[in-house]
Amino acid sequence: MANKQKRFILTENEIPTAWYNIVADMKNKPMLPLHPGTRKPVTVEDMAHIFTLEASKQELNQTDAWIEIPEAVREQYKNYRCTPLVRATELEKALDTPAHIYFKNESVSPVGSHKLNSALPQAYYAKKEGIESLTTETGAGQWGTALSYAGKAFGVDIKVYMVKVSFQQKPYRRSIMQTFGANVIASPSDTTKAGRAILAKDPDYTGSLGTAISEAIELALETPNCRYALGSVLSHVSLHQTIIGLEAEKQMEMAGEYPDIVIGCFGGGSNFSGIAFPFMRHSLLEGKQTRFIAAEPASCPKLTRGQFHMDFGDEAGYTPLLPMYTLGHNFKPAAIHAGGLRYHGAGVTVSQLLKDGLMEAVDIKQLDTFKAAQLFAQTEGIVPAPESSHAICAAINEALKCKEEGKQKTILFNLSGHGLIDMTAYDQYLSGTMTNFELTQEEIDANIAELKKIIN
Numbered sequence: 334m335a336n337k338q339k340r341f342i343l344t345e346n347e348i349p350t351a352w353y354n355i356v357a358d359m360k361n362k363p364m365l366p367l368h369p370g371t372r373k374p375v376t377v378e379d380m381a382h383i384f385t386l387e388a389s390k391q392e393l394n395q396t397d398a399w400i401e402i403p404e405a406v407r408e409q410y411k412n413y414r415c416t417p418l419v420r421a422t423e424l425e426k427a428l429d430t431p432a433h434i435y436f437k438n439e440s441v442s443p444v445g446s447h448k449l450n451s452a453l454p455q456a457y458y459a460k461k462e463g464i465e466s467l468t469t470e471t472g473a474g475q476w477g478t479a480l481s482y483a484g485k486a487f488g489v490d491i492k493v494y495m496v497k498v499s500f501q502q503k504p505y506r507r508s509i510m511q512t513f514g515a516n517v518i519a520s521p522s523d524t525t526k527a528g529r530a531i532l533a534k535d536p537d538y539t540g541s542l543g544t545a546i547s548e549a550i551e552l553a554l555e556t557p558n559c560r561y562a563l564g565s566v567l568s569h570v571s572l573h574q575t576i577i578g579l580e581a582e583k584q585m586e587m588a589g590e591y592p593d594i595v596i597g598c599f600g601g602g603s604n605f606s607g608i609a610f611p612f613m614r615h616s617l618l619e620g621k622q623t624r625f626i627a628a629e630p631a632s633c634p635k636l637t638r639g640q641f642h643m644d645f646g647d648e649a650g651y652t653p654l655l656p657m658y659t660l661g662h663n664f665k666p667a668a669i670h671a672g673g674l675r676y677h678g679a680g681v682t683v684s685q686l687l688k689d690g691l692m693e694a695v696d697i698k699q700l701d702t703f704k705a706a707q708l709f710a711q712t713e714g715i716v717p718a719p720e721s722s723h724a725i726c727a728a729i730n731e732a733l734k735c736k737e738e739g740k741q742k743t744i745l746f747n748l749s750g751h752g753l754i755d756m757t758a759y760d761q762y763l764s765g766t767m768t769n770f771e772l773t774q775e776e777i778d779a780n781i782a783e784l785k786k787i788i789n
């Protein structure tokens with residue numbers, strides 16, 4: 334029987350000592366990424382031109398289920414981990430649902446999101462390998478903020494390409510990155526070939542993660558002793574994020590429950606993987622029956638309406654070709670406020686799991702996410718990030734289904750971040766001027782047809 338406890342807290346000593354690499358336990362391994370030039374499977378050496386060596390090794394590791402967390406990274410994790418698991422008792426009451434709803438609160442990290450879980454190890458590996466600077470992209474500003482913090486923590490210089498629409502909508506994220514000492518540039522910019530090419534085609538283009546990634550990779554390739562760090566999509570990022578689910582597993586045990594449904598919002602897949610993979614391990618190894626739901630924006634629906642195809646991770650085509658669910662790397666996502674979810678593709682591990690039916694996906698409209706966010710704020714007292722609100726909305730939908738069917742299920746979702754720096758978005762919602770962005774099947778088909786012309 335579950336008790337009525339509100340928060341489930343672990344001590345510093347209980348911070349996990351290893352991340353979980355789900356690929357080792359998957360029957361169907363994800364296909365290997367292909368080198369963009371030779372179209373042969375990439376090697377660790379290929380990857381290490383762009384990423385740190387350790388991240389490259391982790392990316393292609395399909396055999397070790399557990400990867401040790403370096404002691405220096407665990408020390409840094411102590412600044413905010415373990416994060417609380419919270420029973421959303423007030424939300425349950427408001428919904429009048431028999432469901433038990435829990436959330437893992439990653440918004441308590443110093444940068445306000447889960448992103449720091451991977452930024453810290455990536456900056457640590459850079460320092461250890463003698464790399465002096467890291468470049469990266471950022472959408473909503475969350476990843477850029479996390480890497481700026483981590484760069485400062487380990488003594489690595491950080492240069493961030495920030496998607497222009499966010500640079501304009503979220504000036505305070507830029508100030509936070511600069512406060513941590515990073516150099517921030519609005520993307521597309523005229524500082525790279527990739528940026529200049531896109532601006533030449535469309536001078537008013539407000540940018541996308543795909544474009545910003547191209548710019549950051551180009552700079553890393555052309556600067557001595559510099560590497561690139563990615564905040565989502567790739568398997569090593571998901572690996573680092575499994576610390577979320579590993580803690581949650583222990584905390585659910587404290588609560589005396591095991592989730593029937595695990596939910597995360599979905600941009601490139603890192604926070605979803607983080608909360609889901611440790612639980613999915615029991616589905617893979619012990620046949621446990623759990624539903625895993627990725628909640629993506631209706632205006633950027635790669636999982637629910639995209640295709641499984643080889644595609645680039647970035648707009649200009651610098652990254653390896655990744656086997657993934659995608660809308661095509663030329664897809665231009667609408668300017669929704671959940672900037673961190675404006676990405677055309679999904680990670681290769683998640684893509685394989687979706688293909689194999691081990692998880693599901695739902696798409697959610699912008700207005701519905703803010704309605705859910707407001708209810709969550711009014712009940713649980715936390716203003717959620719627009720990204721996280723997709724997970725909240727999906728959790729509410731499942732809890733309402735439980736009510737309809739008179740079933741008591743246990744729902745766990747990841748609160749990937751808070752929205753305290755996203756109040757312009759809330760203003761728009763509260764003033765009634767926010768809109769949904771409709772995306773027609775023709776638009777999706779046209780974009781995928783274009784992709785198939787480039788990559789066959």
Ligand SMILES: *Cc1c(COP(=O)(O)O)cnc(C)c1O
Nearest residue numbers: 475565600601602603604673750
């Ligand atoms: C970046 C971000 C996301 C989306 O990225 P994933 O890699 O899919 O997790 C979700 N929520 C928040 C708060 C973010 O900053």
